[in-house]
Amino acid sequence: MGLSKVAIGRLLHISRLLDQQEEPVISSSVLEKITGYTSDSIRKDISLLEGDFSSNAGYKKEALSLAIKEKLGLLRERICCIVGLGRLGSAFIDYKGLEGSFFKIGAGFDSNVNRLEILQADFPLYPTFKMKEVIPRLNIEYAVLCVPPGEAQKAADKLADCGIKGIVNYAPVALHLPKGVQVENLYVSDALNSLAARIEILHD
Amino acid sequence: MGLSKVAIGRLLHISRLLDQQEEPVISSSVLEKITGYTSDSIRKDISLLEGDFSSNAGYKKEALSLAIKEKLGLLRERICCIVGLGRLGSAFIDYKGLEGSFFKIGAGFDSNVNRLEILQADFPLYPTFKMKEVIPRLNIEYAVLCVPPGEAQKAADKLADCGIKGIVNYAPVALHLPKGVQVENLYVSDALNSLAARIEILHD
Numbered sequence: 001m002g003l004s005k006v007a008i009g010r011l012l013h014i015s016r017l018l019d020q021q022e023e024p025v026i027s028s029s030v031l032e033k034i035t036g037y038t039s040d041s042i043r044k045d046i047s048l049l050e051g052d053f054s055s056n057a058g059y060k061k062e063a064l065s066l067a068i069k070e071k072l073g074l075l076r077e078r079i080c081c082i083v084g085l086g087r088l089g090s091a092f093i094d095y096k097g098l099e100g101s102f103f104k105i106g107a108g109f110d111s112n113v114n115r116l117e118i119l120q121a122d123f124p125l126y127p128t129f130k131m132k133e134v135i136p137r138l139n140i141e142y143a144v145l146c147v148p149p150g151e152a153q154k155a156a157d158k159l160a161d162c163g164i165k166g167i168v169n170y171a172p173v174a175l176h177l178p179k180g181v182q183v184e185n186l187y188v189s190d191a192l193n194s195l196a197a198r199i200e201i202l203h204d
Numbered sequence: 205m206g207l208s209k210v211a212i213g214r215l216l217h218i219s220r221l222l223d224q225q226e227e228p229v230i231s232s233s234v235l236e237k238i239t240g241y242t243s244d245s246i247r248k249d250i251s252l253l254e255g256d257f258s259s260n261a262g263y264k265k266e267a268l269s270l271a272i273k274e275k276l277g278l279l280r281e282r283i284c285c286i287v288g289l290g291r292l293g294s295a296f297i298d299y300k301g302l303e304g305s306f307f308k309i310g311a312g313f314d315s316n317v318n319r320l321e322i323l324q325a326d327f328p329l330y331p332t333f334k335m336k337e338v339i340p341r342l343n344i345e346y347a348v349l350c351v352p353p354g355e356a357q358k359a360a361d362k363l364a365d366c367g368i369k370g371i372v373n374y375a376p377v378a379l380h381l382p383k384g385v386q387v388e389n390l391y392v393s394d395a396l397n398s399l400a401a402r403i404e405i406l407h408d
Contacts, residue, residue, distance in 0.1 A: 006240040008401050016394060020378045036210040073404030074397055091291035092392075096353055097376025101393045102400075142396055149300055166399030168392055172301025174224045182402050184395040188296075188372055189305045190220060191388040192346055193278055195370030196306075197212050198386050200277030 003048065008072065010037060010045055015068040018061050027058035079106035080142035080168075081135065083155055085115055085125065088170055089146030093121040106138045128158075135162040144168045145175075156183075207252065212276065214241060214249055219272040222265050231262035283310035284346035284372075285339065287359055289319055289329065292374055293350030297325040310342045332362075339366040348372045360387075 003011075017034050018026065032039050046064070049071050053063035069075050082092045085108050092105060110116055111128040119125060126134050134140070143159045145152060145167050152171035159167060159181075166182045169175055175183050207215075221238050222230065236243050250268070253275050257267035273279050286296045289312050296309060314320055315332040323329060330338050338344070347363045349356060349371050356375035363371060363385075370386045373379055379387050 003405050004240055005402060005406065008405055009398070012394070012398055012401060036208055072397075072401035074400055078396070078400060080396060087291050087295035087297075091295070093291075095376070095392075097391060097393055098396075101396075103393060103396045142399060144392060144396075165403050166396075168395040168399065172299070182399050182406075184399050186390050186392070186395055187301060188299075188348060188390070189301055189307060190216070191372040191390055192282070192284060192302075192305075192307045192348075192370070193276075194213070194216055195346060195372065195386050195388050196278055196282060197216060197276035198209060199369050201207050201212055202209065202386075 003071075007045055007048075010035075010041070011068045011072060014042070014045070015065045018059075018065040018068075021061055024061055025055055025057045025059065026061050026064075031059065074102060077102050077104060078142060079104050079138060079140045080144060081106055081138075081140045082108040082144050082146060083110075083128075083159065084145065084147035084151075085110040085112075085119060086146065086148070089144075090119055092144065092146075093119065103142070106140050107134055109134075128155075131158060131162050135159075135164065140164070142166045142168070144170070146170050149173045156181075207275075211249055211252075214239075214245070215272045215276060218246070218249070219269045222263075222269040222272075225265055228265055229259055229261045229263065230265050230268075235263065278306060281306050281308060282346060283308050283342060283344045284348060285310055285342075285344045286312040286348050286350060287314075287332075287363065288349065288351035288355075289314040289316075289323060290350065290352070293348075294323060296348065296350075297323065307346070310344050311338055313338075332359075335362060335366050339363075339368065344368070346370045346372070348374070350374050353377045360385075 014035055028039055031042055049067040051063060051067035053060045053067050080103055082089050082105060105123045107123055108121060108125045109128050109131055113127055116125045116127060143164045145155060147155045149171045152173050153175060156167055156175045156177055160177055164181065169183055169185045172187055177183060218239055232243055235246055253271040255267060255271035257264045257271050284307055286293050286309060309327045311327055312325060312329045313332050313335055317331055320329045320331060347368045349359060351359045353375045356377050357379060360371055360379045360381055364381055368385065373387055373389045376391055381387060
């Protein structure tokens with residue numbers, strides 16, 4: 001489809017910022033300003049999309065965001081699981097951040113059976129050894145990895161083996177996975193570095 | 205210093221990927237491949253750095269990563285606090301992901317005094333009403349916001365009022381903050397969308 005990983009990242013970023021705007025129509029100069037991308041780069045990315053999202057005053061916000069999600073194949077439901085139900089993982093039990101999204105939590109896994117007995121969730125909880133049976137049966141494609149750093153690589157290998165296509169990794173380690181399994185790391189250190197650099201450089 | 209927010213993001217991304225490489229020297233074509241950026245864009249970003257990081261075979265990995273961190277002002281210690289010590293926030297009590305970084309957790313805050321009595325951490329824990337006194341006293345510049353979504357904006361306003369410069373936001377809401385306070389959102393939905401788009405598009 002002719003989109004690089006970098007272009008995908010730009011389109012996702014544009015769509016996220018559009019969703020946060022309150023005005024229904026957004027001019028190309030405002031879009032340039034809030035994204036930080038050049039108008040050339042924005043025009044080029046947007047030229048790949050289909051749909052009616054232009055008006056005299058600029059881009060129709062909702063229609064453009066929808067065209068991006070359509071292009072990126074994001075308009076269908078996907079099931080994910082939470083792996084590791086300690087402090088971090090169990091925080092997803094009453095997490096509201098996926099409401100209204102196309103992602104649904106289908107299951108939670110933990111190797112500690114006592115923990116599974118204590119926790120109560122809207123989605124079913126299973127011991128880790130049941131992954132191989134549960135993941136294909138519930139059509140789970142994505143995993144949110146919340147295990148301690150020392151267990152992360154082993155758990156990721158197991159998830160890859162169960163057919164998981166993508167892993168959101170909270171453990172502060174670099175995972176090595178077979179081609180075909182994508183990883184997105186959510187390291188707090190990266191977020192802090194990003195803040196620090198912006199504060200250091202942009203305030204001049 | 206002539207760096208845009210987008211260029212800062214690219215440099216941080218390059219530095220992160222360099223830190224994960226095992227080879228001591230990395231050719232510009234490999235750097236192009238792992239980052240996804242064009243060689244022109246990489247050369248332009250790197251031309252802004254100072255230091256001796258080039259060799260015949262390519263870039264010296266460690267020296268280049270260091271030059272980036274130097275340029276972005278990341279080589280000094282910074283203190284952050286954890287705000288909200290529920291499931292997610294308390295996960296930072298035994299978090300190892302900041303070891304070896306320039307960030308240190310200086311304090312934790314929660315409005316629930318019972319919770320503060322139960323938790324044990326290597327850093328001091330305070331009731332929320334002490335923020336205004338504790339944050340300047342401990343030179344805390346950054347906050348990791350782990351409160352429930354309904355409390356996030358109020359907590360962020362309070363942090364801005366206490367002089368916090370940057371907030372890592374885990375709550376799935378868009379924060380509105382005064383100019384001068386930077387926010388980095390760690391939404392699991394963004395990470396899942398990014399994975400889904402890459403899997404959808406790149407596997408063709």
